Amino acid sequence: METHLALEADGAKVYTHEVFKEFQEEAKYSIDTCKSRGFAEIDSLEVTTVRDASRDMNYDVTYCPVTYKANCSCRMLERKGILCRHIIWIYSSNGVNTIPDEYIVNKWCKDALRSKSFNCNGDPAEEIDIIDAKQISMSKMWSEVHRTVGILMGRSKEVVDSFSSLIKDFKEKLAPLGSQMSKEQQMVALIGCSNTQEVTIFPPKKSKNKGSGKRLLLSKTKAIALAMKPKRMFYLIRTTLY
Structure with missing residues (x-):
């Protein structure tokens, strides 16, 4: 200071x-x-x-x-x-x-959290062409939650515990609205289609890639290749002398 x-x-x-x-x-x-x-x-x-x-x-x-x-x-x-x-x-x-x-502006804080921003008309500030009213309301709610949690930073433990108890009470009130989705239900909601028992697409058969194996040569091919191989210098000198 x-x-x-x-x-x-x-x-x-x-x-x-x-x-x-x-x-x-x-x-x-x-x-x-x-x-x-x-x-x-x-x-x-x-x-x-x-x-x-x-x-x-x-x-x-x-x-x-x-x-x-x-x-x-x-x-x-x-x-x-x-x-x-x-x-x-x-x-x-x-x-x-x-x-x-x-x-205290949220973006200047140490614990600033990224959240969607909206203008005074409720329209998203980012370049989004299609967005429904529910998504706007959910984003506004998340912004309020992030801003409230940011305010609690640096406050006493009693204030944080009091806010935490309010969240728990609110969560209990939301419980009758429905239970959490299972993993399969989450995948269906994400992909947009339900699971089927009939399998129509199978993985391809395993095949050797290029260069994974060597072709066996015939004995005649080996003999021709050996005959065409250059002779060593010692062999040529001895053949000339004798």
Whole structure:
């Protein structure tokens, strides 16, 4: 850690290495360059004008002490999915030690899980031509499960056990809907046809591949090949001398 901020330590538990480096820079700038230049209360919201010396600009940060929601006019949270130095400064001033779950983007986390994404109309973001409503609903449900499990990372054991008990209760409620499919039923659902007892296709007969065996030569063929074989030099010299 390079600062005394609890938010920096919380970001180290949540974010990946590269994202945390950027978040750490914002945490350092929040201490070195940010100061208050104005304060106002509007209903239940606190609006603070934060002076950023590194950029020589003022930014308005809206903060709700009840829900811990914050919004900054620099729009870094909306653009990059990371808390800006101005919101970090406001959180530190108000004793907020952890990053709110709603401001943690799943793809920036260490335990991010791949899941299908959909636009605001419920259409898949990937290039898919044919997809039914059930598949969209199932993908949305998986996305919610992955996001919820990601939120539990870094939480206490009591919170994880409480969520696990809820899952078990929900699983018991789903039990009357039907039992799990057998292996044969899974194969039928995957292939799209049922198993048949009549076998019409058999494996081919075993045959020798090219070069797997040698053809036996006749004695006459062997004698001709032996006669055509070049003689050794010693044999030629002895024949010439005698």
